[in-house]
Amino acid sequence: MYPVKVETVALNRDGGKQKLERAKISLNDCLACSGCITSAESVLITQQSHEEIYKVLRNNKAGVPEQKVVVVSVSPQSRASLAARYSLSSSEAGRRLTGFFKGLGVRYVFDTSFSRSFSLLESQREFIERFRRRDHDKQALPMLASACPGWICYAEKTHGEFILPYVSTTRSPQQMMGSLVKGFLAGQLDLSPEQIFHVTVMPCYDKKLEASRPDFYLKEAETREVDCVITSGEVLKMLEEEKLSLSDVESAPLDTMFSSVCGEEFTGHAGSGSGGYLHHVFIHAATQLFGEEVKELTYKTLKNRDFQEVTLEKDGVVLLRFAATYGFRNIQNLVQKLKRGKSPYHFVEVMACPSGCLNGGGQVKPLPEQDNKELLQRVEDLYRAEQCVVPEEEQRVADIYHTWLHGVGEERARELLHTQYHAVEKTNNGLLVKW
């Protein structure tokens, strides 16, 4: 999603302000998705720009008493987007980004595929719990994935009380990393959370709003779990401001504490470019609930390629029916079906952007001579070229579960790896369109 401000000034991709021509919007353009950001939200977005990182790094260099350990966590979608711009492999882009950030004074550079493993494992566990209580809890299913803040924003502002019980409480990879960095890492370094300045690099602006949610603010330490979010496009802007091409930046060894790597190569997860939630929950549920080992998923395209379905059938009976629903038109259809009690799904991977996170509004834009579709395909190919790992088999993840979180499914894991949602009361004015 793009930040839209219906005034004469708008935020551009690098966080600066730009004078707008008067926009012409008709009712036909409105999806009634409630996704427009408010002025308070736009203020939160401006507070999170690459200028903030430079400010902290400058203060560190100037030797101010309140020194901060700066940590940057890069999403695999952003890595692929920057790799496409500089004709690098995704891993090579990751190593060079590590070199770039460390050259600026950043202490650690991590990879949010690592924290996504926690998000996938918790989603799997939550789904099994919900499936088992579906007979006495009508709001247990379908479980709606929650990693997309654009979708969460819509869910909270539209039909909140109705829809929110279905939304998975599992944190997104960004906020899992927030918990790991300000909790686990701070403990390892013997620091308090506010002594760390945690930056994430993400494919969309909505992640800035997610990081600003009060649910991810540590009251005692008076700090956010993610202090600043910058987009892939803002990293490009930083490189340009430093007069650097990522291809010429020297690579640096990866920080393996919170990175999913095999040797010097990054690893990823199977499934969609939005995290593979459907893929992993489906395979896990098929084994755990029905003893069926699924090696490959067959996606059936429904209304369009952003609305797909996967089923597990046995003897002509559908045991599991999952869907991936991307873009607001498809999301609206899903919500309407749910309201009419006609949704046949057990799980839905919901993402606000058509084509999902690889196509996020904060990704690097095509050059004038580049075709948008071709660029998206290139980014997807680079993203998929990484070797896939199964979260259950990641030793480092298992170690953190058993030490810091006291084990899978334990109270501490629920507290640190889950969140909650809040219905936003609707303002009743004549401009609201009811579809």
Ligand code: SF4
């Ligand atoms: S689909 Fe992905 S990129 Fe788009 S708004 Fe959601 S989280 Fe951001």
